[in-house]
Every structure is written in structure tokens, then in C-alpha cells.
Amino acid sequence: MKRRPVLKGIGGALAMTSLAGCMSYFSGGDSSPLWHQFTDSEEETFESHLETFNDETDHDIDAASISNLQDQLKTTLPAGDGPMSFTWAHDWIGTQHENGNLYDASDEFDVDLGETYTEAAAQAVQWDGNVYGLPYAAETVGLMYNKEMVEEPPETVSEMVSIMEQYDGDGEYGLGYQGDAYHLSAYLQGFGGIIYDEDADELGVDSDALVEGLTFIRDNLYEHSPNDIQEDANISVFENGNAPFVVTGPWNLGGFRDAGIDVGVAPLPTPEGGEPTPYTGVQMWYLTSRLEDADDDVHDAVLNWAKWYTTTEDVVTTNAQDHAMIPVLDSVVGSDELGSDVDAFSQNVDMGMPMPASKKMDAVWEPLESAIDMVLSSGGDPQEELESAAEKIRDSWE
Structure with missing residues (x-):
């Protein structure tokens, strides 16, 4: 049964909703209604x-930072526990829908998605005709550089290699580059390949273009990074001033600046004969199945939060200025107040393609990343490893 539409405005109308009698739920920690995995900054x-939000609306809603968010959701939501809303990129929407973990608010928001958000963002929060949340930012990876080590960011990978070679050795590296499929997607897919074509339902992991992409990464980029594909090793060399470049997302920008690095953000350099094609995501506040049985005041508070956070221009602008979160709120998109970081990341989003949201993609990540690890860390042959990964993926689909 659909609830009544509850979001008729921000301000006085929302302030009419109180949380009396529900304070035991809003008690902090894992019992918080909002879960996230934001960085410290x-x-x-x-x-x-x-x-x-709480001051303006007389709510008393709280949130919890949850490590291993995906694993926690897998166990808590099916058991009737966990958050009523959580934030992550749109690519989990298909799996969470299939698992019955989401709440359809199609008839409850008075927001016209197409008129309020960018077209890509409006589409990202919908699945199978249902509205499972609201979007607040687009994101992807980009090239960050230390301005004390690099005067001008390179436009091509060959220019980038020339700079990286100056810093290889003696505890320094040319590049920090986390070796997972998401971060490497720009160059894995940089020669015309697609890891998984969701529209055509075709796997491209073992295509000649993906083989070319992984070979390119091995021969041109990975040799200049730490001999470790894990995040910490590649973030720390840049954060400690021991590498001129890092490829990562806006979520690490604040931490680098807190560490005293004078960071610039630039479009991903172009490989000869190709174009960077990174995976892109739309960050959203998901609504979970916990809302089905929630008391009206708790239910309304959570939906009020999702609308307020994603449609309040000051929130969206601050997120852009402080953390390079690319706005998807139409009234803010293109504003002169957003800064150069957002402009650079926006160029990277324009290069890229949305992450597949189908549950079938769940079976792709691990075999593909195992193949990447074998090639980059153990000297495996790109074609053999990607063909083996593709076979495992297709077997799991069957």
C-alpha cells in the first residue's frame, strides 16, 4: 500500500513532523536510520x-559511518535490520532491487525528477519503474597532480610518462593508481572496449579491445606505481609527497589537502590511439525496505532528508566547492561558484560511461579484478587471464 505524499515543501511544512515516541530508534551507531561511508573530510x-537539517525541521535524525557497507547491508536488510536510507553510487540499485531491499517512493515525492535533476541522475535512481531514492552528485576518477612537482598537467599519456620517469626510484614513484576494475576502467575501456554492455547484455571482458587496454596499463602506467594494487599503497605515495600523480576520485581530495598537498585536478590524459572511458556513477540516497513498516514520523523524516539534501542549493554548492562533488541539481549545474575541481571532474564524467546497475555485473568484478592482479602483480598474460575471467563470469551467469 502506498503512503500519502509527504514532501510538499521544505521549511515550515516539514517542521510539523516530530519524532516523539521514536527516539529509541534514532539512538546512534548501527541503529541510525542513515548509513554512509564518507571519508573523514x-x-x-x-x-x-x-x-x-535537524535545526530547520525540528527533526532529530542521526547517521552512522559504516565500514564494509556492502557486506553490512547484505546481512542486515534481509533480517529486517539496518538503515532506512544509505548513500552509495547508483550501480547497486539492480542488485538491491532483486534482493527486495529497496522501497519504492514513486508516489511519495512531489519532486519532478526530470525537471529537478539532470537526465542521467533522474534515470539512475529508477529501476523497473520504481523510484528508489534521490540523487545528489555525479562522480568518476580523474588525474590529480602535486603542483609543487608538476607545473602543468599532461594532456597525453606519453607526456605523463615523461614526467613520471623523473620520479621513479629512491622511494619515489611516478604514479599512485589503485588496481581495481573501477579505477582502471578509463584505460581498460580506452580502446573501444566495454567491460559489460548492459543494454546489449554482452560481456566484453575477453574482447581484443580489453586485452589492449590491460596491456597498455601494464606497459605504460603500472610500472611507475608501487608494486601493489591496493588502495592504501597508492594513495599514501601521493599523500606523502612521494609521487607527482594519482588517479582517484573526489572523495580523496579533502584528505590530500589536509595533508598539505597542493593538489590540482585535470582530465585523464589521452592514450595514443584511444580515449579514456572511465566508469561514472551517480551518488544517491537509497531508500530501503525498512521504511515499509516504519512509524509515520520516522518514515517522513527519512524521506524529508533525502529531498532536502538533494534539492537544497547551499548543500549541493558546498559539496561541490569542498569535495568536488559534481552537481546533478539542474538549478546548480553550470554555476560559476563551483570551482575548477568540479570542472575537471565534469570533463572526466563527459568522457565516461555509467557503471552497469544490473545484478549480472556482480559476477563480473571479482573475476576481472583477479585477472588484473595476475597480469599486473604476477606477470600473467593479459589475453589468457581475461579469457579465463570471462569464462568464469559466463559460467556464473548460467
Whole structure:
């Protein structure tokens, strides 16, 4: 049964909703209705937004930072526990839908998705005709550089290699580049390949173009990075001033600046004969099946939060200025107040393609990343490893 539409405005109308009698739920920690996995710098801004929301609406909603968010959701939501809303990129929407973990608010938001958000963002929060949340930012990876080590960011990979070679050795590296499929997608798919074509339902992991992409990464990029594909090793060499470049997303920008690095953000350099094609995501506040049985005041508070956070221009602008979160709120997109970081990341989004949201993609990540690891860390042959990964993926689909 559909609830009544509850979001008729921000301000006085929302302030009429109180949480009397429900304070035991809003008690903090894992019992919080909102879950996230923001970085430290992002969390500080988020908490400020949440405090403002509570002050303006007379709510007393709180949130929890959850490590291993995906694993926690897998166990809590099917058991009737966990959050009523959580934030992550849109690519989980298909799996969470199939698992019955989401709440359809199609008839409850008075927001016209197509008129309020960008077209890509409006589409990202919908699945199988249902509205499972609201979007607040687009994101992808980009090239960050230390301005004390690099005067001008390179436009091509060959220019980038020339700079990286100056820093290889003696505890320094040319590049920090986390070796998972998401971060490497720009160059894996940089020669015309697609890891998984969701529209055509075709796997491209073992295509000649993907083989070319992985070979390119091995021969041109990975040899300049730490001999470790894990995140910490590649983030730390840049954060400690021991590498001129890092390929990562806006979520790490604040941490680098807190560490005293004078960071610039640039479009991903172009490989000879190709174009960077990174995976892109739309960050959203998901609504979970916990809302089905929630008390009306708790239910309304969570939906009020999702609308307030994603449609309040000050929130969206602050997120862009402080953390390079690319706005998807139409009234803010293109604003002169967003800064150069957002402009650079926006160029990377324009290069890319949305992450597949189909549940079938769940079977792709691990075999593909195992193949990448074998090639980059153990000297495996790109074609053999990608063909083996593709076979495992197709077997799991069957």
C-alpha cells in the first residue's frame, strides 16, 4: 500500500513532523536510520548539513559511518535490520532491487525528477519503474597532480610518462593508481572496449579491445606505481609527497589537502590511439525496505532528508566547492561558484560511461579484478587471464 505524499515543501511544512515516541530508534551507531561511508573530510561537511537539517525541521535524525557497507547491508536488510536510507553510487540499485531491499517512493515525492535533476541522475535512481531514492552528485576518477612537482598537467599519456620517469626510484614513484576494475576502467575501456554492455547484455571482458587496454596499463602506467594494487599503497605515495600523480576520485581530495598537498585536478590524459572511458556513477540516497513498516514520523523524516539534501542549493554548492562533488541539481549545474575541481571532474564524467546497475555485473568484478592482479602483480598474460575471467563470469551467469 502506498503512503500519502509527504514532501510538499521544505521549511515550515516539514517542521510539523516530530519524532516523539521514536527516539529509541534514532539512538546512534548501527541503529541510525542513515548509513554512509564518507571519508573523514566528507563526513565533517555531511554532519554539518545534517545538523542544519535537524535545526530547520525540528527533526532529530542521526547517521552512522559504516565500514564494509556492502557486506553490512547484505546481512542486515534481509533480517529486517539496518538503515532506512544509505548513500552509495547508483550501480547497486539492480542488485538491491532483486534482493527486495529497496522501497519504492514513486508516489511519495512531489519532486519532478526530470525537471529537478539532470537526465542521467533522474534515470539512475529508477529501476523497473520504481523510484528508489534521490540523487545528489555525479562522480568518476580523474588525474590529480602535486603542483609543487608538476607545473602543468599532461594532456597525453606519453607526456605523463615523461614526467613520471623523473620520479621513479629512491622511494619515489611516478604514479599512485589503485588496481581495481573501477579505477582502471578509463584505460581498460580506452580502446573501444566495454567491460559489460548492459543494454546489449554482452560481456566484453575477453574482447581484443580489453586485452589492449590491460596491456597498455601494464606497459605504460603500472610500472611507475608501487608494486601493489591496493588502495592504501597508492594513495599514501601521493599523500606523502612521494609521487607527482594519482588517479582517484573526489572523495580523496579533502584528505590530500589536509595533508598539505597542493593538489590540482585535470582530465585523464589521452592514450595514443584511444580515449579514456572511465566508469561514472551517480551518488544517491537509497531508500530501503525498512521504511515499509516504519512509524509515520520516522518514515517522513527519512524521506524529508533525502529531498532536502538533494534539492537544497547551499548543500549541493558546498559539496561541490569542498569535495568536488559534481552537481546533478539542474538549478546548480553550470554555476560559476563551483570551482575548477568540479570542472575537471565534469570533463572526466563527459568522457565516461555509467557503471552497469544490473545484478549480472556482480559476477563480473571479482573475476576481472583477479585477472588484473595476475597480469599486473604476477606477470600473467593479459589475453589468457581475461579469457579465463570471462569464462568464469559466463559460467556464473548460467
